[in-house]
Amino acid sequence: MTRPRVLVNMMWCVPGAVGGSEEYLVRQLLGLAEQPERRWEMSVVAARGLPAAHPELAAVAHVTEPTFESSGRVRRIVGEATWLRRHTRDVQLVHHGGGTAPFRAHRPYVLTIHDLQFRTYPQYFSRAKRAYLSAVIPASARRATVVAVPSDYVRESVVAAYGVHSDRVMVVPHGIEPALAVDVTPEAQLRSRYSLGDGPVLVYPAVTHPHKHHAFLLEMMREHWTNPDLRLVLTGGEGGAEADVRACTDPRVRRLGRVPAADRNGLLAMAEAMVFPSRYEGFGAPLIEAMTLGAPVVCSDATCMPEIVGDAGIVLPLTPDAWADVLDDVARRRTELVAAGHRRALDFTSAKSGAALDAVYARALGL
Secondary structure, three states, X not given: OOOOEEEEEEOOOOXXXXXXXXXXXXXXXXXXXXXOOOOOEEEEEEOOOHHHHOHHHHHOOEEEOOOOOOOOHHHHHHHHHOHHHHHOOOOOEEEEOOOOXXXXXXXXXXXXXXXXXXXXXXXXXXXXXXXXXXXXXXXHHHHOOEEEEOOHHHHHHHHHHHOOOHHHEEEOOOOEOHHHHOOOOOHHHHHHHOOOOOOOEEEEEOOOOHHHOHHHHHHHHXXXXXXXXXXXXXXXXXXXXXXXXXXXXXXXXXXXXXXXXXXXXXXXXXOOEEEEOOOOOOOOHHHHHHHHHOOOEEEEOOOOHHHHHOOOOEEEOOOHHHHOOHHHHHHHHHHHHHHHHHHHHOOOEHHHHHHHHHHHHHHHOOO
C-alpha cells in the first residue's frame, strides 16, 4: 500500500533565528520516525542552512532547500505562493510549521501555531509584524484542517481568539531526546572555561527578548541573592533587551551568549537551579531540558509554565518577595526536585511528540 505523501513547510525556520520553534519541529519529525509504523512518506522544504544545521533530518525525510533566500518575509511569502505551490502538487497533506499558510495553500493542511504572544505583548513586535500576524494567522487557522499547538494553554488561546472549533486544535508537546544527557561538557571544564569559580551556579538559557524578563534576575542578584560566590549564567542569542543585560556590572553575572550544545547541557547539569522568570511561553522547552539533565527548575507562574512543570519544580509568581528565599528552598529539596524532574521529563520525549504529530496527520487525512 502506498503511504500518503506529507510535505512539511519549514521555509520560515531560519537556523538560529526563530528560537525554540526550530528545535520543536525538528524533534517532532525525528520522533515521528521513531513510531513503530511509518505511515507517511515525508519530505521537508527547508530554509537555507537548515539541512546543514540539522543533518539528522535527512535520515528521516527528503529535504529540499529553495532556490532563493527565504529569510526575508516578503521573499518567503512570494516563494510559498509560487515555488512551494509547485512542490505540493503531488502530496496528500501539507504541514505549515510556522504559524501561517499561503492564501492559496494546498488543502488539506496542518498548521502549527507556537504561541500568540503578539496578542498578549504587542509592544514587543514591530507595527509591520503585528499587522502581518494579525491578518494572516487567523485566516490560516480557520482554513486549516487541523491546528497543532504545543500546550493546552496555546490550544485554549487559539480557540478563544479565532473561534476555531476545539476538535480541530490538537496538542503536540515538545519532545526531548534521551540522548541529551549524553552530550555534556564536564563541570570542571565549564568552571575553568567561563570563570565560574567554585560556588553555586544558576543558569538561564534564553534569548534576551523583553518577555524573557532577564531584568528580574538581575534585580534578584542585586537585592536578594547576594552570596559573593554565586554565579548567574545567561546563555542564548541577542534579543531586544540585550543592551539592558549588557549594562549589568555585577561580576557574578556571566553573559555567555550562544554556547555549544554540550556546554549548554553541561551548565544545566551542574546548575544549582535553572531559573526561568519568563512572562510568556507557548511551551518552554528549557524547562524539560533542565529536568532531563538534573537541574531543579524554578519558574514563573505565567501562561503555560504551571501546566508544563506540574509538581516537578518550583512555580512562583513574578515578585521579588516570592523568589527571595527560593535558593534556600532548592537546597533543602534538591534530591526531591531532581527525581521529580526526571520523572516529569519522561512525559515529554521525542517519541511521544512524534506520536502526537502522527495522530494529527491521521486526523487531517481522515484516517
